[in-house]
Each structure stands twice: as C-alpha cells, then as structure tokens.
Amino acid sequence: MQISKSLKNILLVELLLPTFLLLIGIYHGLMQVIYRAGLIHSQKEFHLDYYQGLTLHGVINAVVLTTFFAVAFGHACMAFFLKKEPNKNAAKLSMWLMIIGTVMAAWAMLSGKASVLYTFYPPLKAHPFFYLGAALLVVGSWVAFFDWIFVYKSWRKENPEAQIPLAILGTLVNFSVWFVCTLAVAYEILVLLLPWSMGLKATINVPLSRMLFWFFGHALVYFWLLPSYVMFYTMLPKLAGGKLYSENAGRLAFFLFLILSIPVGVHHQFSEPAFSPSTKLFQSILTFGVALPSFITAFTIAASLEYGAWQNGARGWFQWMFKLPYFDKENGLFGYLICGMILFIFGGITGIVNSSYALNAMVHNTAWMPGHFHMTVAGPVFLAIIGMSLYIVANITGKEIKFKNFYTMTPYLWTIGICTFSFGLMWGGLMGEPRRTDLGMTYLNPASKLFRPDWVPTTQLALFGGIIMTVAFVLYFISIVATLMSKKVKEVVIEFPVAEPLHEEKPIALLQSFKPWLVVMAIVIVLAYVPALMDVFKYTGKGAMPYTPDNPVPVSISK
Amino acid sequence: MDKLEIKIIGFTALVLSAFLISLMIAMGKKNMDVPACIPYNTAFSKPHLKQIDSTTYEAFMVAKMWSFEPSEMYIPVGSDVDFYLTSNDVVHGFHINSKALNMMAVPGAINKQTVHFDKPGVYKIVCHEYCGTGHQNMQAEIIVNYKTKPKN
Numbered sequence: 150m151q152i153s154k155s156l157k158n159i160l161l162v163e164l165l166l167p168t169f170l171l172l173i174g175i176y177h178g179l180m181q182v183i184y185r186a187g188l189i190h191s192q193k194e195f196h197l198d199y200y201q202g203l204t205l206h207g208v209i210n211a212v213v214l215t216t217f218f219a220v221a222f223g224h225a226c227m228a229f230f231l232k233k234e235p236n237k238n239a240a241k242l243s244m245w246l247m248i249i250g251t252v253m254a255a256w257a258m259l260s261g262k263a264s265v266l267y268t269f270y271p272p273l274k275a276h277p278f279f280y281l282g283a284a285l286l287v288v289g290s291w292v293a294f295f296d297w298i299f300v301y302k303s304w305r306k307e308n309p310e311a312q313i314p315l316a317i318l319g320t321l322v323n324f325s326v327w328f329v330c331t332l333a334v335a336y337e338i339l340v341l342l343l344p345w346s347m348g349l350k351a352t353i354n355v356p357l358s359r360m361l362f363w364f365f366g367h368a369l370v371y372f373w374l375l376p377s378y379v380m381f382y383t384m385l386p387k388l389a390g391g392k393l394y395s396e397n398a399g400r401l402a403f404f405l406f407l408i409l410s411i412p413v414g415v416h417h418q419f420s421e422p423a424f425s426p427s428t429k430l431f432q433s434i435l436t437f438g439v440a441l442p443s444f445i446t447a448f449t450i451a452a453s454l455e456y457g458a459w460q461n462g463a464r465g466w467f468q469w470m471f472k473l474p475y476f477d478k479e480n481g482l483f484g485y486l487i488c489g490m491i492l493f494i495f496g497g498i499t500g501i502v503n504s505s506y507a508l509n510a511m512v513h514n515t516a517w518m519p520g521h522f523h524m525t526v527a528g529p530v531f532l533a534i535i536g537m538s539l540y541i542v543a544n545i546t547g548k549e550i551k552f553k554n555f556y557t558m559t560p561y562l563w564t565i566g567i568c569t570f571s572f573g574l575m576w577g578g579l580m581g582e583p584r585r586t587d588l589g590m591t592y593l594n595p596a597s598k599l600f601r602p603d604w605v606p607t608t609q610l611a612l613f614g615g616i617i618m619t620v621a622f623v624l625y626f627i628s629i630v631a632t633l634m635s636k637k638v639k640e641v642v643i644e645f646p647v648a649e650p651l652h653e654e655k656p657i658a659l660l661q662s663f664k665p666w667l668v669v670m671a672i673v674i675v676l677a678y679v680p681a682l683m684d685v686f687k688y689t690g691k692g693a694m695p696y697t698p699d700n701p702v703p704v705s706i707s708k
Numbered sequence: 709m710d711k712l713e714i715k716i717i718g719f720t721a722l723v724l725s726a727f728l729i730s731l732m733i734a735m736g737k738k739n740m741d742v743p744a745c746i747p748y749n750t751a752f753s754k755p756h757l758k759q760i761d762s763t764t765y766e767a768f769m770v771a772k773m774w775s776f777e778p779s780e781m782y783i784p785v786g787s788d789v790d791f792y793l794t795s796n797d798v799v800h801g802f803h804i805n806s807k808a809l810n811m812m813a814v815p816g817a818i819n820k821q822t823v824h825f826d827k828p829g830v831y832k833i834v835c836h837e838y839c840g841t842g843h844q845n846m847q848a849e850i851i852v853n854y855k856t857k858p859k860n
Contacts, residue, residue, distance in 0.1 A: 200838060200843075203838075266838055270798075270837075270838075272797065273798050273838075273839075273840065355815050355816050356814055356816060356817050359799075359814070394710070394713075395710045397710075398710070398713045419742045419743075420742070420810050420812050421743070421812045421817075422743065422793075422794075422814055422818055422819035422820075423745060423814065423817040424745065426741060429742050430742075434728065437724045437727065437728055441720055441721065441724065444716070444720040444723075444724075445713075445716070445717060445720070448713070448716045449713065501727065506731060506735070507731075507735050507740040507742050508731060510742070510809065511808055511810070513803075513836075514801050514803065514810070514836040515803065515836060580806075581803060581806065581832070581834060583801065583803070583834050583835070583836035585837070585838040586836070586843060586844050587843070587844045588844065590844045591845055592844065652710075654709065654710070657709065684745065687747070688746070688817055688818075689748060689816050689817055690749070690750070690816045690818075691815075692816060693797075696773070696798050696840070697840075698840040699840060700840075701772065701773035701774070701797060701840070701842075703797070
C-alpha cells in the first residue's frame with residue numbers, strides 16, 4: 150500500500166540512523182574480543198578505551214538500535230495492518246526526542262564522560278547528559294505509543310466486530326510492557342540519578358537503584374524480542390510458503406508476555422544482598438513461567454514451517470527441515486528469521502539455566518552471560534532487525550535490494566560467528582572468566598602475575614567468532630549502502646508478507662480484550678515487587694557517594 | 709484452540725516443573741542456596757579473617773577500588789568458611805573460581821554465603837563486576853592447605 154511522504158521519511162531516519170551507528174557499535178564489539186583475547190595489552194588503543202567501547206557497544210546495539218527499530222516497525226505495522234497512518238506530528242515529535250536523546254548520550258560516551266556501561270550502575274557516576282539522553286530516548290518512544298493507542302481506538306470504532314490483527318496485538322502488548330517497565334527506570338534516572346550526578350544530592354540508595362533498574366532490565370529484553378515474535382507469527386510462515394498453524398496460540402503467547410515480562414527482574418539479582426531468598430525464589434518460578442510463551446511459539450512456528458515445507462513436497466517426519474527456502478535470493482528475509490529462531494533455542498535454554506535460582510551462582514557475571522545473551526539479542530533480535538530494516542528501506546524507497554548474495558548470506562555467516570563466539574564465552578564462563586573485563590591487561594597478559602592460561606583457548610574462540618560476525622555485518626552494510634545508492638525501479642509501497650491462519654479458529658473471548666490481562670499484570674507485579682521493595686528498605690544501610698570510574702576517591706572529596 | 713496446541717502447552721508446563729523440581733532436589737543434596745541477607749551494620753566494613761573452631765572460619769571481606777581485603781587467606785582443608793561481603797565504594801563482584809560462590813559487593817548492604825573447601829589448592833577470587841578503570845586488577849586468593857605444613 151501507499152504511504153505518505155512524511156511517514157516514509159520518518160521510517161527512513163529511524164531505520165538508517167541506528168544502522169549507521171552500528172558501525173561504531175560493532176567496531177567496539179570487535180575491539181572487545183581483541184582486547185579480551187590478549188592481542189592488545191593496554192587500556193586504550195586508537196583513542197577509545199575498553200570500558201568506553203563497551204559502553205558504546207551496549208548502548209548503541211542494545212538500546213538505541215532496538216528502540217528506534219521497535220518504534221519504526223510499530224509505525225509500519227499500524228500503517229499496513231490497520232490501514233491507518235500514525236499522526237504526523239506525534240511521529241515527528243517522537244523521532245526528534247529520540248534523536249536528541251541519542252545525540253546527548255553519544256556525546257557523553259564519546260567524550261569519555263560516561264564510561265559506566267549501559268546498566269549505569271551507581272555509585273559509578275556519568276555526565277548528567279548520559280542519563281538525560283537515555284530518558285529522552287525512552288520518552289520519545291512513549292510518544293509514538295500514545296499515538297498508536299488513538300490509532301487503534303479509531304480503527305476499533307470503524308471495525309467493532311473485527312479481531313485485532315496479531316501484529317497489532319503484539320506491538321501494543323510490547324509497548325504496554327515497555328511503558329510500565331520504563332516508569333521504574335524513569336524514576337531511577339529523574340529522581341535518584343540526575344540530582345545525585347549534578348551534586349544536588351550527596352548520596353544514593355544503591356540497592357534501590359539496582360532494583361529499579363532490573364524492574365526495567367528484564368522487561369527490556371522482551372521489548373527487544375517481541376518485534377521478532379511479531380515477524381515469526383505474521384510473516385515467517387508466509388515466507389516459508391505456508392500458513393500460521395494457530396493464531397490463537399500467538400494471541401495467548403503475547404498476552405502471557407504482557408503479564409510475566411516484568412515481575413521477573415530479581416532473577417538478575419540472585420547474587421545480591423538486600424533481597425531475601427523467598428523474593429528470589431518467587432521470581433525464579435515466575436521466570437520459568439515466562440519461558441512458556443516461547444515454548445508455545447517454538448511449537449506453533451515449527452508446525453507452520455512444516456506445513457509450508459509440505460506444500461513444497463516434503464514428506465515424513467524430518468524431511469520438512471530440508472525443504473525450506475534457506476538460500477532463496479528472492480526471499481532473503483527468511484534466512485534472517487529462521488537463523489534467529491535456531492539461535493534462540495540455545496539462547497532460551499541457557500536463559501533457563503541462568504534463572505534457576507541457586508544454579509545461577511555457577512554462571513552469574515561470568516563470560517557465560519554474554520555468551521547466553523548474544524544468542525538472544527544478537528540472534529533473533531538483531532537478525533530480525535537488520536533483515537527487516539533493509540526489507541522496509543528497499544520497499545519505501547522503491548528500490549531492489551543490491552548484492553542479494555550478501556544480503557542472503559549474512560544471517561548464516563552471522564550464525565556461525567555467534568555460535569563460535571558464544572561457545573568460547575560460555576566455556577570460559579564455566580571456568581570463571583569474568584564478563585565486562587579488559588582481560589588483555591592482566592588475565593590474558595603472559596607478563597602479568599594474574600595470567601590465566603586456562604582462559605587462552607576460550608578467548609581465542611570468542612575472537613574467532615567475533616571476526617566472523619564482523620565480516621557478516623560488513624557484507625550486510627555493503628548491501629544496504631548499495632541499495633540506497635541504486636536507482637528507484639518500482640513504486641514506493643509498504644508491504645509485508647502476510648501469513649494466513651491454517652484453519653479458522655473460533656475467537657476466544659478472553660483473547661480479544663486487553664483489560665483482564667492488564668489487571669492480572671498489575672496484580673502479579675505487586676505480588677512480586679512489593680516484597681522486593683520491602684527487603685530493599687529493610688536491609689539497606691547508608692547511601693553511596695558518586696565516583697568516577699578512574700578514581701577511588703568520591704567526586705565530592707576529590708574536587 | 710487447536711488440540712495439539714493445548715497438549716504441547718501442558719507438556720511444556722510439565723517439562724518446566726521437572727526442571728524446577730530437579731533443581732530443588734539438587735540444591736537440597738548439595739546444600740546450596742542463594743546468598744543470605746544480613747541487615748546493614750558498619751561492623752562489617754572492617755576486613756578480617758576470624759577462626760571460630762578448627763574447621764570453621766568467618767571471613768569479613770571488603771571490596772574497594774581495586775582490591776579485596778583481606779587479599780590472601782590461609783585455610784585448612786575441610787573448612788567451612790562464612791563469607792560476609794560489602795563494598796566501601798562502588799559495586800564489585802566476588803566469584804571464587806571452581807566454587808559455587810558468587811556474590812555482589814554492594815555499598816550499603818551485606819551479603820553472606822558459606823562455602824566448604826574439601827580439596828587443597830589456590831582458589832582465585834575474581835571481581836566480575838565492572839568497577840572502574842582498574843577492574844581487571846582486582847583479584848584475591850584463598851590458599852587451602854593441610855593443617856600441618858609438610859617440612860622442607
């Protein structure tokens with residue numbers, strides 16, 4: 150369908166800005182595996198140090214890219230599935246808030262005033278612009294969401310009997326979770342961090358700030374993931390030549406994410422003081438619950454793919470796996486989604502290990518963790534984002550994708566890279582190799598007293614995988630730049646492959662309305678987080694003064 | 709909803725329960741748990757190793773930019789050590805390699821976990837949370853040896 154010029158421009162900016170920023174983000178990913186493998190024994194190479202690079206890598210890849218894409222993809226879904234474009238001014242305001250926020254945070258990080266990593270754990274202190282930039286980025290995404298609620302309501306008025314399209318349900322669920330969870334981090338930033346980082350407040354309650362961060366932090370990973378889930382349910386079956394096995398299953402999965410995404414954050418804090426074991430155990434069990442919608446998805450999508458392969462002549466139990474359009478150059482998007490799903494099997498299983506209460510002690514904060522989450526956020530999330538970005542960009546500029554070989558190969562090469570990289574990290578993690586550490590300075594430096602020869606093979610594997618991933622991204626980047634530079638050859642449209650349901654299902658009343666699920670969401674959050682909040686106040690002592698990362702003396706005294 | 713779909717949801721719930729139950733059984737057998745919460749008290753900010761009886765120790769650990777105190781401890785084989793942990797400045801990590809002891813050192817809060825050393829060796833404590841530019845230097849050692857040192 151046609152789209153307005155203003156929406157087209159907004160989509161282009163919101164998809165391409167983070168893609169170009171990825172050059173910095175991925176460069177620093179590569180630099181980290183080089184530092185970690187001990188190829189460089191210094192803190193600072195090429196003017197940017199390890200922890201500064203790590204901050205840039207995390208913020209750009211995991212926050213800026215994902216938020217911009219979720220908003221852009223949401224706009225595109227509204228326009229395509231509801232046949233209603235979002236309000237022009239709201240979309241513009243949202244875009245500018247996000248851009249200003251990104252620029253502020255980018256300045257703070259690039260000038261070395263915010264090397265506090267993307268979790269910004271106080272009492273390490275960053276420049277106030279870093280916190281403010283993050284807040285503006287979040288608020289910008291809220292503006293888009295508020296507008297979509299109006300778009301949805303007006304569609305509902307015109308179509309009182311119709312079922313809400315699954316893609317719209319997924320998008321609205323995603324941003325509902327996002328809005329609730331970001332309230333906590335907005336409070337952390339505006340009330341706790343900003344006045345403290347500007348010197349207006351002397352100390353900060355560290356356990357409280359950490360609890361608020363993780364209230365947001367785990368829901369954040371579902372915010373990354375759900376756009377991919379929307380693609381898995383509504384597009385992937387069609388790309389495979391089949392139909393969606395069950396639409397109601399998709400609705401149920403999205404609603405389960407709505408109620409269970411937030412009240413699981415304490416599973417990032419099993420190793421911490423100030424939370425009683427019962428609080429931790431309760432949220433551990435809820436985390437097992439949030440695995441359920443992913444299992445449902447795995448089954449439903451596998452069944453849909455199997456059906457698609459049967460249409461192409463597959464027979465028997467296993468043949469369907471080999472009869473899918475893996476390397477079809479005219480259907481490159483399929484590879485991005487299928488590779489993402491395969492990686493997510495391993496990402497999901499390792500996630501269950503992490504959330505298993507006391508078992509977490511084996512892996513907490515070791516290299517196992519980045520090994521795990523690169524198979525999620527750099528698996529289904531990242532691949533769906535870049536695959537879909539180029540797909541949309543080509544459509545709305547009326548161009549053919551150039552270097553289709555590169556575009557088609559990227560996800561497979563990336564998957565090989567990630568598997569190698571994550572295997573190295575996870576193996577090292579089980580031997581105690583820490584995450585977020587400039588290993589090349591000490592542990593992987595043969596001249597250091599702290600040298601750990603047992604971590605040499607694991608960091609080498611991660612290095613090897615990291616190089617493959619970088620090459621895969623370069624191929625993708627060549628393809629997107631060449632596409633942008635090519636001539637317009639077709640009409641400007643916004644078009645998605647739409648998977649029809651395999652059989653007509655009776656609408657289930659409970660899966661038609663947000664209200665009951667929102668109520669349950671509120672109840673579960675209260676049950677999970679009121680005890681956590683009480684623990685924090687019961688077990689916390691004095692507050693903490695701000696520190697810059699390079700000085701063991703607090704800021705107020707060292708001045 | 710589709711019948712197979714309902715079956716698979718039930719099956720998944722069973723699998724996840726099986727994971728959870730086996731986890732509980734294993735924790736009971738290995739006597740494992742997550743760290744315990746201790747109400748805050750400034751007395752925990754003084755680093756020292758205290759012997760309670762011949763095989764029981766209490767280690768009061770303080771993490772700071774960029775070292776642990778005490779940084780070297782000698783403990784006999786077969787000991788149980790209660791580690792109490794806090795931080796003097798920013799957040800640090802505390803992981804004893806090849807032991808299931810993994811804690812965060814958080815300023816303003818006290819963490820506690822117990823570990824049993826049944827084999828001799830040098831156990832490395834690594835800080836695994838980013839704590840500033842010197843983070844990669846932050847390490848300590850526990851030397852677990854036999855009570856009567858063999859004479860040279």
